[in-house]
Amino acid sequence: MENFDVFMTVIANRLMRDSLYGTMLRVGVGAILSSVDAITDILVVAQYYREGLEDKAKILLMMITTNVIIQEIIVLLQYRKKPLRVIFTEFLTSLFFLRPAMDAYRVSINYETPETVIDPLSELIANKNTELATESIPGCILQFYVWLRNPTEAGITTLISIGISALTTGFTSALM
Amino acid sequence: MMQPNFYGYLPEDNTARGQCFFLMVFIASVHNISRTISIALLASSSKTLAFAFFGCEMVFYVLIKLLRRDFIYWPPLKGKAVVFIVSLFARLIIKTIVDFSGCFHMRHPYELGGIMFSVTLFWAQLSPFVALTFYEGDAKEVRTIGFV
Numbered sequence: 131m132e133n134f135d136v137f138m139t140v141i142a143n144r145l146m147r148d149s150l151y152g153t154m155l156r157v158g159v160g161a162i163l164s165s166v167d168a169i170t171d172i173l174v175v176a177q178y179y180r181e182g183l184e185d186k187a188k189i190l191l192m193m194i195t196t197n198v199i200i201q202e203i204i205v206l207l208q209y210r211k212k213p214l215r216v217i218f219t220e221f222l223t224s225l226f227f228l229r230p231a232m233d234a235y236r237v238s239i240n241y242e243t244p245e246t247v248i249d250p251l252s253e254l255i256a257n258k259n260t261e262l263a264t265e266s267i268p269g270c271i272l273q274f275y276v277w278l279r280n281p282t283e284a285g286i287t288t289l290i291s292i293g294i295s296a297l298t299t300g301f302t303s304a305l306m
Numbered sequence: 307m308m309q310p311n312f313y314g315y316l317p318e319d320n321t322a323r324g325q326c327f328f329l330m331v332f333i334a335s336v337h338n339i340s341r342t343i344s345i346a347l348l349a350s351s352s353k354t355l356a357f358a359f360f361g362c363e364m365v366f367y368v369l370i371k372l373l374r375r376d377f378i379y380w381p382p383l384k385g386k387a388v389v390f391i392v393s394l395f396a397r398l399i400i401k402t403i404v405d406f407s408g409c410f411h412m413r414h415p416y417e418l419g420g421i422m423f424s425v426t427l428f429w430a431q432l433s434p435f436v437a438l439t440f441y442e443g444d445a446k447e448v449r450t451i452g453f454v
Contacts, residue, residue: 300335303407
């Protein structure tokens, strides 16, 4: 009886370790950060257009577009055996920047569906890798470059966006 | 634990595991800022220089993978062209992610491998200082011209 509390603590710790709630929290925060990152990037694009930095705005817009295009290609590969309606819905999900939230939701509920190429967690990682390599990292470099060259025009929005991009990159990297 | 030798740095204790995760996020974010600053400074000095630095790193990495006969990426795929394109694409994306976030998981032999991971981390820490010398060099030149 004297070791009962130790025994129960070990069981409770193991239960907490294997629980899905930790994963849910991590992927949920990751999804929120990704969405906020996309929103701040769009705000920065608007800021650049306002301040006459059209060429920089176009480059940043191109990075966001590349991310969406590659995510759409992943959708086409992942759901190619599914009905056209499903492919179309998934296509729209990526187009409206809802992919991080959708992936996080599917991982959190342990979503299983036949006729897909990879499981939801691998799909989430593939989309996160794409987002990092095509949007967060190059976007961060471009915004820092613009801030160095034109600090007044870039404004505080750029600095906030750089901070969020760096945090998103760090969080996604640790989550993988 | 699926691979204790690989993920062994993550403690079994819940609090310690949370702290470890927080530190991983912090290290990756700081690493990202450090590397971003270096490329942005190089680009401010000369865009060609920035592209040359980054391009050379990528070419060096792909050459090392080819020389070690480790270029083909691990997922089972069919068709030589598909295998080549997917492998090149995956290798470049993974290298970019490690360059700018120091993602610990990518030190796996299937990804960057231990030596390349260590070299990449070392270079990432060194690169802001290298970039700063180029940036300061330009600034000094401008100051000198202005003074003359």
